[in-house]
Amino acid sequence: MPKDGGIGASSKRREDVRFLTGAGNYTDDINIRGQAYVHFLRSDIAHGTIKSIDTGAAAAMPGVVRIFTGSDFEGVGGMPCGWQVTDKHGQPMQEPAHPILAQGKVRHVGEPVAAVVADTLEQARDAAEAIALDIDELPAVVDMKAALADGSTKVHDDLNDNLCYDWGFVEENKDAVNKAFENAAHVTSLELVNNRLVANPMEPRVALGDYARGTDDSTLYTTSQNPHVIRLLMGAFVLGIPEHKLRVVAPDVGGGFGTKIFHYQEEAFCTFAAKACNRPVKWTSSRSEAFISDAHGRDHVTKIELALDADNNFTALRTETHANMGAYLSTFAPSIPTWLHGTLMAGNYKTPLIYVNVKAVFTNTVPVDAYRGAGRPEATFQLERVVDKAARELGVDPIALRRQNFITEFPYATPVAVEYDTGDYHGTMDKLEEMGDFAGFAARRAESEKNGKLRGLGVNCYIEACGIAPSNLVGQLGARAGLYESATVRVNATGGLVVMTGSHSHGQGHETSFAQVVAEMIGIDENMVEIVHGDTANTPMGMGTYGSRSIAVGGSAMVRATEKIINKAKKIASHLLEASEADIELKDGAFSVAGTDKSVAWGDVTLAAYVPHNYPLEDIEPGLEETAFYDPANFTYPSGAYACEVEVDPDTGKVTIERFAAADDFGNIINPMIVTGQVHGGIAQGIGQALLENCAYDENGQLLSASYMDYAMPRADDLPMFDVDHSSQTPCTHNPLGVKGCGEAGAIGSPPAVVNAVVDALQSAGKDVMHVDMPLSPDRVWAAMQ
Amino acid sequence: MYNFDVVKPTRIADAVKELSDSTESQPLGGGQTLIPTLKQRLASPDKLVSLSAIDEMQGVCKGDDGSICIGGATNHATVAAEAGDYPALAATAAHIGDPAVRNRGTIGGSLANNDPSACYPAAALASGATIKTNTREIAADDYFQGMFATALDEGEIITEVRFPVPERANYQKFLQPASRFALVGVFVAKYADGVRVAITGASNDGVFRWTEAEAALSSNFSAAALDGLSLPDGDMISDLHGTGEYRAHLCAVMTKRAVAAAA
Numbered sequence A: 001m002p003k004d005g006g007i008g009a010s011s012k013r014r015e016d017v018r019f020l021t022g023a024g025n026y027t028d029d030i031n032i033r034g035q036a037y038v039h040f041l042r043s044d045i046a047h048g049t050i051k052s053i054d055t056g057a058a059a060a061m062p063g064v065v066r067i068f069t070g071s072d073f074e075g076v077g078g079m080p081c082g083w084q085v086t087d088k089h090g091q092p093m094q095e096p097a098h099p100i101l102a103q104g105k106v107r108h109v110g111e112p113v114a115a116v117v118a119d120t121l122e123q124a125r126d127a128a129e130a131i132a133l134d135i136d137e138l139p140a141v142v143d144m145k146a147a148l149a150d151g152s153t154k155v156h157d158d159l160n161d162n163l164c165y166d167w168g169f170v171e172e173n174k175d176a177v178n179k180a181f182e183n184a185a186h187v188t189s190l191e192l193v194n195n196r197l198v199a200n201p202m203e204p205r206v207a208l209g210d211y212a213r214g215t216d217d218s219t220l221y222t223t224s225q226n227p228h229v230i231r232l233l234m235g236a237f238v239l240g241i242p243e244h245k246l247r248v249v250a251p252d253v254g255g256g257f258g259t260k261i262f263h264y265q266e267e268a269f270c271t272f273a274a275k276a277c278n279r280p281v282k283w284t285s286s287r288s289e290a291f292i293s294d295a296h297g298r299d300h301v302t303k304i305e306l307a308l309d310a311d312n313n314f315t316a317l318r319t320e321t322h323a324n325m326g327a328y329l330s331t332f333a334p335s336i337p338t339w340l341h342g343t344l345m346a347g348n349y350k351t352p353l354i355y356v357n358v359k360a361v362f363t364n365t366v367p368v369d370a371y372r373g374a375g376r377p378e379a380t381f382q383l384e385r386v387v388d389k390a391a392r393e394l395g396v397d398p399i400a401l402r403r404q405n406f407i408t409e410f411p412y413a414t415p416v417a418v419e420y421d422t423g424d425y426h427g428t429m430d431k432l433e434e435m436g437d438f439a440g441f442a443a444r445r446a447e448s449e450k451n452g453k454l455r456g457l458g459v460n461c462y463i464e465a466c467g468i469a470p471s472n473l474v475g476q477l478g479a480r481a482g483l484y485e486s487a488t489v490r491v492n493a494t495g496g497l498v499v500m501t502g503s504h505s506h507g508q509g510h511e512t513s514f515a516q517v518v519a520e521m522i523g524i525d526e527n528m529v530e531i532v533h534g535d536t537a538n539t540p541m542g543m544g545t546y547g548s549r550s551i552a553v554g555g556s557a558m559v560r561a562t563e564k565i566i567n568k569a570k571k572i573a574s575h576l577l578e579a580s581e582a583d584i585e586l587k588d589g590a591f592s593v594a595g596t597d598k599s600v601a602w603g604d605v606t607l608a609a610y611v612p613h614n615y616p617l618e619d620i621e622p623g624l625e626e627t628a629f630y631d632p633a634n635f636t637y638p639s640g641a642y643a644c645e646v647e648v649d650p651d652t653g654k655v656t657i658e659r660f661a662a663a664d665d666f667g668n669i670i671n672p673m674i675v676t677g678q679v680h681g682g683i684a685q686g687i688g689q690a691l692l693e694n695c696a697y698d699e700n701g702q703l704l705s706a707s708y709m710d711y712a713m714p715r716a717d718d719l720p721m722f723d724v725d726h727s728s729q730t731p732c733t734h735n736p737l738g739v740k741g742c743g744e745a746g747a748i749g750s751p752p753a754v755v756n757a758v759v760d761a762l763q764s765a766g767k768d769v770m771h772v773d774m775p776l777s778p779d780r781v782w783a784a785m786q
Numbered sequence B: 001m002y003n004f005d006v007v008k009p010t011r012i013a014d015a016v017k018e019l020s021d022s023t024e025s026q027p028l029g030g031g032q033t034l035i036p037t038l039k040q041r042l043a044s045p046d047k048l049v050s051l052s053a054i055d056e057m058q059g060v061c062k063g064d065d066g067s068i069c070i071g072g073a074t075n076h077a078t079v080a081a082e083a084g085d086y087p088a089l090a091a092t093a094a095h096i097g098d099p100a101v102r103n104r105g106t107i108g109g110s111l112a113n114n115d116p117s118a119c120y121p122a123a124a125l126a127s128g129a130t131i132k133t134n135t136r137e138i139a140a141d142d143y144f145q146g147m148f149a150t151a152l153d154e155g156e157i158i159t160e161v162r163f164p165v166p167e168r169a170n171y172q173k174f175l176q177p178a179s180r181f182a183l184v185g186v187f188v189a190k191y192a193d194g195v196r197v198a199i200t201g202a203s204n205d206g207v208f209r210w211t212e213a214e215a216a217l218s219s220n221f222s223a224a225a226l227d228g229l230s231l232p233d234g235d236m237i238s239d240l241h242g243t244g245e246y247r248a249h250l251c252a253v254m255t256k257r258a259v260a261a262a263a
């Protein structure tokens, strides 16, 4: 029987009432009296020296409040980078300055050069056109390998070269890994591209700065996944505003997918300009601006090699990856190809020796940072592609080869520094085999061939690290932040609760699922619990939402705070019931004395806390409000097995996805419907990457796919019905809910399944195709077949 | 957008007058191409002359000679619903863009714009349609003059498009994955006096007729008649979504499919 409330129930998303009826409150819905608008003049040149900016004529245009250029920000901090990676020689990465408005040089198309603040947006745009900007164009650095060649033009003149870092992991294992390759019975190698993507949340970014002259308080309304992080970074490192004088509000946010984690120039600008102009200043990104100013994702070029012994056991793995950083370091950019990628290279397999080399490269392109999965999709893709290729080269069943090498005993310490607490990789694969009806594949292939189509089946596994992350560990790895989470639970006099969480919901449904947890713990109706997030003024310092961390870390903080509430409430109940605290039990929203019929309702206890007439004032304070901070002991390790069946039209190269099955292990599940939705969305994005999405630059650093005319987003009719299962559950051992997180799995697990399937289809037609780079657009698949 | 005026005349003559009053004025059809252009500040007309309130330019009817006549301001959804006497034409209209585009975009706007990847130009050229304007009638063969280029003069309005109805016809559109315009679109129409094949999306010169295929199909209207025929890839569009070679290949594939579907 499905539950109708609490943990495990598919409660309907309460936030959808406002989202689906146009009653949401997004940043762009907020307008403040006297507000001015900013339009950024952005570079349309990828690389060049700014010879002059003449704003004289523009400043005289109607409605112009003030025009800012780079020189207005001399002495103001640049955009900070939140993670310092140490290279294989023990040296810190090269970290260029990242100004709010370009200073001296422009380094990518879209870089803001000047900002016009005016009474209306159209006036600001008119004036921006009157700015005379003279840029001396320099050769653009676009290709990563060319960027590292001797004599390449430098993106940053004050750095040694275009190499941000050369990272080896684990450097001490390198020789042993090389030796294992020398002794291998078989080596499979593969070169591949993990295509660059534009996140494209439905809501473009918006920033609205406000300044209260009377109190010297600044407020920033912004489309962020983590308002506290923005407050800390912008306040401490950019503008020098202490936290108690700066409030950051991220109200309803229409999707983030990673690209709204980072602190952006536009946020700092609007906060700064609101004070400088003594007027609220608003910026709303156009879709065109989003393409050239939101941090992009992925963009890795990798060579991966897998060594096997004569019995097909994996003996070693070696990779060399070039990771594009773009022109500047976005907030968490350096961590993505390193600690969120290298640590996942063991995958689901007991490969004993692994060496990962990553060269992070500056180019004249938009900065690259986390995008749904962030590092883990890149790891999964290369690993699951090379395993598939190995199976093909060895003529063995790809599922059997995987199973043979599965990790089966937990906890399992990988050779890449992480320890998986739980998992059951055979379990999810068993489930997948059931769902995928692999036995029926041959008949389906025959049917497709009758219709002139090729059919392929692709399978893969994945492991990811979620619930980011133990603060002391990430501190050692170079994070300049802690990664705990927080919650304050405030119980009102009449028994309702408000949970103020440091997590942020921008589509994930926290307002529903978090309430389910608290309701279950107390035994009350979910509707008595309200979830508040997104405003630094009324939530405790928290690190926000990304890395599938909210339920695992934020949920844990909430559980801890609720436990404190329950403990205190029990004390109050024991007083009211004149019984020993040890005998008090909480069930179904009532406190009772064990073994008796004496009880007192939740609401009577909460009322006593705020009307403490009959109350143990000598022992405990009135009121019922508790805060907890939770710092996880480890990452969580969701895992799963995915299968994709495609048809390929051999005449056109067009790929259609016929079936898609996902068997995931997310540990315990709070709301199965929401989890299913998260997996659906993730798979849609993964298929988008695999078949459609391609963020491409030309050799001059011009973005070729700069609008939806050329950047192909997945649409409903590109996707099949998904068959999704999460009944395999090995609960996390180190957080109170036993949860692992599910937000990114779909995007991590699906691309290799699609590519494996397409290669299988082409092979079925006798084509000697071992790999096709994503996106597998019709022209590429057709070309691969020729 | 820059500032501009909008007028909404109800008669063709008034629209023509409004257009001739100012050299910076421009007709507005459904706005599906023009409005995005204005939003990007890539055009700065001082006046838009909306054609949507002109009754004479609306709707689908049958001419005395049996041809289908479509008012120049008729939107794609209306053509899809009402041009049933020319099923391939109705089907072509039914697959332009999405419902929002089809309920606003017009045949006149599409043909005036002559996007190299648009669908109607292929239909008009393959059908040997007549483009009627406020001053003259232009044969499709004379009308299309390369990418975004047409025989229209400044201020000239497409008031009606007349399509002779073929015995058989079909349009095959291979979607560009992002825009869902035609990466290659082939319209094949078989008339008593011969077959016409028009291809959109492929060539740097815009929509064109594939005369070799027409000759082969005129003597034998079957996909097999096209075996061995191919187009040179030299003039083909080469971009993010496909090389010239790929487009040339698709032209042949889609032509065969159109013939098979029409037969």
Ligand SMILES: Cc1cc2nc3c(=O)[nH]c(=O)nc-3n(C[C@H](O)[C@H](O)[C@H](O)COP(=O)(O)OP(=O)(O)OC[C@H]3O[C@@H](n4cnc5c(N)ncnc54)[C@H](O)[C@@H]3O)c2cc1C
Residues within 6 Å of the ligand: B026, B027, B028, B029, B030, B031, B032, B033, B034, B035, B051, B072, B073, B095, B096, B097, B098, B101, B104, B105, B106, B107, B108, B109, B110, B112, B113, B115, B117, B118, B119, B120, B156, B157, B158, B159, B179, B180, B181, B182
């Ligand atoms: C999302 C999207 C998808 C699309 N997909 C497709 C597709 O798959 N296939 C396809 O073919 N098209 C597609 N289109 C284009 C669509 O068909 C447009 O409607 C069409 O190209 C322009 O028609 P319009 O009436 O909107 O013209 P407008 O945008 O109003 O005008 C376009 C140009 O034509 C001029 N003009 C308008 N009407 C006339 C007239 N009667 N006489 C003379 N000049 C005139 C205008 O001055 C302007 O220069 C798509 C458009 C969008 C936005």
